[in-house]
Amino acid sequence: MLNILIFFFLGISLSICQDDGLDAYNNGDMIKARNIYEKLYKKMPDSEAIKFGLGTTAFRQNDKNTAKEFLGSVKNSKDPILASKAFYNLGEFFTSENDFENGLLMYKKAIILNPNDKDAKINYELLKRKIQNQDEQNQDEQNQDEQNQDKQNQDKQN
Numbered sequence: 001m002l003n004i005l006i007f008f009f010l011g012i013s014l015s016i017c018q019d020d021g022l023d024a025y026n027n028g029d030m031i032k033a034r035n036i037y038e039k040l041y042k043k044m045p046d047s048e049a050i051k052f053g054l055g056t057t058a059f060r061q062n063d064k065n066t067a068k069e070f071l072g073s074v075k076n077s078k079d080p081i082l083a084s085k086a087f088y089n090l091g092e093f094f095t096s097e098n099d100f101e102n103g104l105l106m107y108k109k110a111i112i113l114n115p116n117d118k119d120a121k122i123n124y125e126l127l128k129r130k131i132q133n134q135d136e137q138n139q140d141e142q143n144q145d146e147q148n149q150d151k152q153n154q155d156k157q158n
Contacts, residue, residue, distance in 0.1 A: 033057045084114035
């Protein structure tokens with residue numbers, strides 16, 4: 001019985017601490033949020049919610065290796081909403097690295113897991129358009145280069 005009570009109070013305590021981490025994150029205090037999530041992670045290294053909090057906080061601090069590691073570990077969560085959020089944040093990560101194809105893929109997976117995620121849908125469409133515009137621009141530049149090469153070849157022949 002004592003073990004059950006200890007486990008119950010430990011769970012409540014960790015839950016409150018996790019909320020403190022979220023509060024700090026929402027208030028923009030990334031240092032405090034990260035410290036809270038790191039302490040919680042040491043106590044509960046299998047908690048996907050804590051890994052997610054640590055990953056998103058690391059991303060906001062521009063610690064991209066840590067962010068990618070923790071968010072990547074959460075993307076396969078059995079909780080589809082949490083997994084969707086991890087994919088969304090990985091989409092942000094890849095987009096910030098100018099890896100637009102992987103960013104688009106991550107947003108798409110977020111949408112598949114949570115079709116109600118409006119932010120993922122918006123970012124998916126915006127990034128899709130950006131890729132299309134870049135492809136069109138690259139094609140225009142290639143056509144211009146070919147025209148310039150043809151003109152140079154004609155000039156050499158004359």
